[in-house]
Amino acid sequence: MNDIFKKVQQDLSKLQSTIEREGEVLLGKLMSAANKATTNKNVIEKRKELEKLVETQISKLEPAFEKFYTEVKSTAGKYGVNIEKIEKKVRSTAKKAGKTTTAKAKKATTKVKDTAKSAVGGGKKAKKKASKKA
DSSP states (O other): OOHHHHHHHHHHHHHHHHHHHHHHHHHHHHHHHHHHOHHHHHEEEEEEEHHHHHHHHHHHHHHHHHHHHHHHHHHHHHHHHHHHHHHHHHHHHHHHHHHHHHHHHHHHHHHHHHHHHHHHHHHHHHHHHHHHHH
């Protein structure tokens, strides 16, 4: 079992380093394209270039990821671990977490808006009270 985890960890680290390298190259190209963009026409052309770059990078990474996934699936299957069940659980948990964070973010923004309103309103009330006392 430890051998499986070591192999998975090695494969994940290889995949992560590959993605980081490709991401750095892509980010460099994005930054240079953004710096060169001066006119609207130029921006549209650069956007199309960047879309092509992203598509090519994804097409390069997809086979490596698919190969890794099939290897992990087969290796785990040998030891009686069902990766598909784990994947379903993780996805459902991620969806639930995404919904709760979205709801929390909405509540936080409404609280900020409400406190801003009450702070403004509170100032007006304080002024009215002060003028009545005087």
